[in-house]
Structures are given as C-alpha cells and as structure tokens.
Amino acid sequence: MIERIETSARMSKIVKHNGVAYLCGQVGSGDTVAEQTRDCLSRVDALLRDAGSSREQMLQAIVWLADMADFAEMNEVWDAWVPEGHAPARACGEAKLARAELKVEIIVTAAYPVD
Template sequence: MTITRIETNQRMSKIVKHNGVAYLCGQTSGAETVADQTRECLAKVDALLEQAGSDNTRILQCVIWLADMTDFAEMNAVWDAWVPEGHAPARACGEAKLAREALKVELLVTAACD
C-alpha cells in the first residue's frame, strides 16, 4: 500500500495519505482570542483537506487540545458554525500544555480522501 507524504520536512508532514485516509498535522494559530485561533485553524484545515482531495464533510475524527478548558464554549461556537449539518465527526477535546504559551487551541484532523 502506498503512503503519500505532502509538504514533508525533517520533523513532520503536513498531510499523510494512506488507504483513502488523510492525516493532518496539528493546526495552530497565532491569533489573539480562542475564537480567532479556532477560525484560523479551521481555515488551515480546509486548505489542507482540499490539497488532500477531501473537505470538511469527510472528516472522520478531530482531536482538539485547549490550553484552558474554560475556553471550551468559545471554541465550540466557532466549531459548530463550521461543521456542516449532518457531518459532525467523532471528536475529543481535552486540556493540554501546548508548544507555545500564546497557543490556545490545536486541532488534529483525520479525514476520508480520494
């Protein structure tokens, strides 16, 4: 079976495709608020999914890390507006210390692809 790696460097690939599934690297944003970071992360997810031959109706799973769970409702307001009705993926959300202090949200997406 073929594994395709897209935008690969020494540390990671932005997309890895295997057996009809696209695995995206974690998406973060430098925006100020949780809502703006979530919007920017989702825009990056949209672009990567398009590059992988997929879209947000084909997301299988999303893992969301928040630096602070008190931001859960703010992040969900943006998420809920972005997910197409009837296409909600399996999802988990937890609190984690992210790579940089300014990061409030990180999304990890797996999707069906062509």
C-alpha cells in the first residue's frame, strides 16, 4: 500500500511505502546558508514526525546548494543536527534552485516502523 500525506495536484509532502518514507524537498528562510539550513532541517524534523519516523531512521539525504562555496557553512549546521552514529547516505551538489534567494534544499528518505 502507498500512503500519500498532504497531497496536492503537483506533489505530496510525504509518500510512505513498505517501511520507507520519501519526503519532498525542503527549503528554509533566512539570509545566510546557516539560517536557511537550520530552518530547512526544522521542516525535515516536522515531516519525519508526520511520517512516524525520526532523524535516527534516516536512510538517505540529498543536499542541493546554490553555490558549493557554501558547503562548509551548511555542513556545520548539518553535522550538529545529525544524531551521532545515525548519519544517512548523503550526496551534495550544486544546482540552480527554484528561487534566486534560496541557498539550500534538502531531500530526505527515512525508514518508519511497519505494523
């Protein structure tokens, strides 16, 4: 069974299937990469809760930066957020994001307990 949460004509915020929750990409607000990353990860936390999952159950993360020069600043926030011993498989690349003011977007996949 596939469960879609907060679905619109364009996308679902969460899609759950066979113990895996796929979260839509999250962006944050703020002027700096650090501020946007913190806000983005706060939104990921909320979606993980809604999916019945947590940071400790992350399987994969894909991070898009508008400028790879911001890699270290984003990683400083990321490293403080990821629970020790529970780092997901992760990729990070540079991409043109949806709006000029966006500096980071993060996509997370996580496991959740299946009844």
